[in-house]
Amino acid sequence: MQKDNLTTLRIETIAQSHKALGLVKPKHPLFSILRFEDMPRVNNDARVRLIFDFFHIVLKKDCPGKLQYGQTPYDFDEGVMSFFAPRQVSILEPGDVLAKSGWLLMIHPDFFRTFPVGKKIKDYAFFDYAVNEALILSEDEEQSIDSLFQHIEKEYHLPIDTYSQDVVLSTVDLLLTYCNRYYNRQFITRKPKHSELLNRVDHVLNESVRNAAEQGLPTVNVLASQMNLSANYLSDCLKHLTGQTAQQYIHEKLIEYAKDILVTTELSVSEIAYQLGFGYPQSFSKLFKSKTNQSPLAFRASFN
Incomplete structure (x- = not known):
């Protein structure tokens, strides 16, 4: 069997990223904003594992191909946003091409380390979503995001002064707030699709609980892997559908299963614990x- 070669490329600085894209040095060492239409067309004929040491916020428009969202493919007719945290791994496949238009914003953590957005950005779970869990923008949303990117771009090209960093980061903060809002909208508008996902979660989780004695306690990461989703996306999706995080949902299933065993069998608490x-x-x-608010034995006794 032929081995599938995969080259790893570690990009530590934004200047290195510019060089790899065939661009001139960035105007600022810690942040850069680029338009896809201004980038040279690069032909990629190898599989490359990309690891960047800084944040990426990407808006793609007019990109060849389709985006797989859950089980449903979507055309790139509307803008699609993706978010990447430092040291996330991305795979560039042979034949992958850049979007025809859109934005690429790169920010090193040192640029906002002492600013409020530096703390807030760690709370945005969408930086840990997978590519197939991207944000699909409506036309109005795309216009709002476009205007913010344009504002950042304008500031990027101005001479640096005392207020430059504050202006850029306040706009980035607003950009991320809008993206968080739009992700919440996406969860709501795609609720029928997510309801199908909930049925799949229940099926997978029921199987996991039944086999827990051999396979161990179900975890969020294992459940997400079986669903082909990232753990954060699964948890956020369940939060919108059920009001519970993935961890809380797993615990609820375990407790319901435990209640059935307590009431219908004479297994000891230890035996039930190991079975689960x-x-x-x-x-x-x-x-x-x-x-x-009851011990397992007290719960069992209430049915006698």
């Missing part, structure tokens, strides 16, 4: 009581 994948019975009892 808990390493220690005390951990199971603690979780059960935190969710029901």
Whole structure:
């Protein structure tokens, strides 16, 4: 069998990124904003693992091909946004081409380390979403985002003064706030598709709980992997559908399964704990009581 060669390319600075794209040095060492239409067309004929040491905020328009959103492919007729945190791994496939238009904003963590947005950006889960969980913008949303990118671009090309960093970062802060808002809209408008996802989650989770004795306690990462989703995206999706995070949803399923066993069998608490994948019975009892305000034995006794 032929081995699939994969080259790793680590980009530590924004200047290195400009060089790799065939562009002149950035005007600022810690941040840069580019238009896809201004980038040289690069033909890629190899698989490359890309690792960047800085944030990427990307708006793609008029990109060849389709975006796979969950189980549904979408044309790039509307703007599509992706977000990448430092040291995330991206795979560039042979034949991949740049979008015909759009924006690429690169920001090194040192640029906003002492600013409020430096703390806020860590709370935006969409920086850990997978590519197929991108933000698909409506026409009005795209116009709003475009105007913010244009504002950042204008500031980028002005001479640096005392206010430059504040102006750029306040605009980036507003940009991310809008993106967070639009992601919430996307969860709501795609609720029918997400309801199908919830059915799949329940099926996978029920199987995991039934096999927990052999496979161990179900975790968010394992569940997300089985769903072909990132853990953060799955958790955010469940939050919108059920009001619970993925971890809370898993715990609820475990407790419901435990209740059935307690009422319908004479298994001891220890046996039930091990059957559900808990390493220690005390951990199971603690979780059960935190969710029901009763110990497992007290719950069983209430049915006798």
